[in-house]
Amino acid sequence: MNTPAPRRFLGAPAMRALLAQAGAFPLTLLSVWLLARLGAAPSWDGVALIQGAWAALLAWRLGLAIWWRAIELVFPPCVLLARGLDLPPGLFLVLFVLFLLVYWSTFRTQVPYYPSGRHAWDAVAGLLPADRPLAIADVGSGLGGLVLDLARRRPDCQVDGIELAPLPWLVSRLRAALSGSRARFLRADYETVNFSHYDVVFAYLSPAAMAGLWRKAEKEMRPGSILLSYEFDIPGRMPDRRVVTTNSKKILFLWQF
Numbered sequence: 001m002n003t004p005a006p007r008r009f010l011g012a013p014a015m016r017a018l019l020a021q022a023g024a025f026p027l028t029l030l031s032v033w034l035l036a037r038l039g040a041a042p043s044w045d046g047v048a049l050i051q052g053a054w055a056a057l058l059a060w061r062l063g064l065a066i067w068w069r070a071i072e073l074v075f076p077p078c079v080l081l082a083r084g085l086d087l088p089p090g091l092f093l094v095l096f097v098l099f100l101l102v103y104w105s106t107f108r109t110q111v112p113y114y115p116s117g118r119h120a121w122d123a124v125a126g127l128l129p130a131d132r133p134l135a136i137a138d139v140g141s142g143l144g145g146l147v148l149d150l151a152r153r154r155p156d157c158q159v160d161g162i163e164l165a166p167l168p169w170l171v172s173r174l175r176a177a178l179s180g181s182r183a184r185f186l187r188a189d190y191e192t193v194n195f196s197h198y199d200v201v202f203a204y205l206s207p208a209a210m211a212g213l214w215r216k217a218e219k220e221m222r223p224g225s226i227l228l229s230y231e232f233d234i235p236g237r238m239p240d241r242r243v244v245t246t247n248s249k250k251i252l253f254l255w256q257f
């Protein structure tokens, strides 16, 4: 069953992590006040550590994974450290905007950008039926490497990249324009794209996205079409083929509809 969008938004790990830091703030104030009354007022470093410790504890109570708890613990001391470096405030704004444009909805989708690479592209190309033109989609196409490579290898096919984050999408559009590729890049959430338009759907996402991807594929993909997932399996769905890619030893999973 699909979770309603507001609940998905608030339940996203990054939102819960933010909640943990916010919730830790009054607890830190109370702790500092109590320590001061006992004559042991902490230094700023100590305050940052107390805030981090409360946030890590709340992160644990909110069911966040262990690495989130570690992030919660070190975040306030890191903020203090960064302040001490006396960096120009504009730098933080520039970095924030850059990360925003690259990672965009990652806090919700839990699928950040990381590229697949040539060994994966070779394996994908090797699995494509060679006897007919195909409509192929890379859902979450990043900087467009796979899409451009497939469009070059298979001029008989229509290859589309669907990407949500603005900067990777823009870079792929530019790469296609500069190389004269026929590949198309759409800036969209793949959840809104109908998979029935495609003979092959490729995904390199994350474990968090796989159950939803399967539900969508099962509903929309036509008989004879193929779903490929690099590295990430679908829980409880036996793939029809598993290809161990050269070099990386990562697996390309194939489901035939």
Ligand SMILES: C[S@@+](CC[C@H](N)C(=O)[O-])C[C@H]1O[C@@H](n2cnc3c(N)ncnc32)[C@H](O)[C@@H]1O
Binding pocket: 102, 103, 109, 111, 112, 113, 114, 115, 116, 117, 138, 139, 140, 141, 142, 143, 144, 145, 146, 162, 163, 164, 165, 168, 188, 189, 190, 191, 203, 204, 205
């Ligand atoms: C792991 S990268 C894979 C990039 C590329 N497919 C490759 O093989 O190199 C996943 C990409 O999916 C994008 N993404 C995540 N959720 C998405 C969604 N719902 N719709 C479209 N793109 C999404 C991310 O922004 C990221 O660029």
